Amino acid sequence: MMPHRSYRRVSPEVRSAAVKQVHALTEKLRSESEACRAVAEQIGVHANSVRNWVRAAQDPSVDRLDATALRRKVVALQQQLAAATEMNRVLADSLNETRRRT
Template sequence: MMPQRSYRRVSPEVRKAAVEQVIALTESLSSESEACRVVADQIGVHTNSVRNWVRAAQGSSPERMDATALRREVALLQQQLAAAAEMNRALADTLNESRRRT
């Protein structure tokens, strides 16, 4: 029979402090993963917990997005750009036509 794991509740304040400490340590250590490990050891939680807190705090930045999500984002931006370019052409045509009338 496997022993039951017990998970400790960590307050939002401790999580925030841990994230700030990881960010500060990342500059002096070899990687963010190493910083997460050091902070996790200090507060007695699993390294992945700290890593998840850091990722949640950073949000969905392009650095964190996977290739599929980036391709979707690029496709959406290309569609928006094409729509804006079409609108710009239509406005330019309207402006040129009104100038010809006057």
């Protein structure tokens, strides 16, 4: 028989402060997971709880993409950038040619 778990209730204010602290620490530490662990230790909860609070606080419109989807998105953006760069070069050449004729 498994022992009964007791879960400590954490106020919304503490959760909000924890999420802000994770965001601040993520810039200083190696990863968001490390920041979640550090904050969890400070307030006495499990790191997964803090991670869940961070996820819940994210903008719902932000797509949570896996690594493969991110790579595909990067490739597509690189292709768009290359096309825009080429278009810019063609337009600049055309403008320079027009200036030479006048």
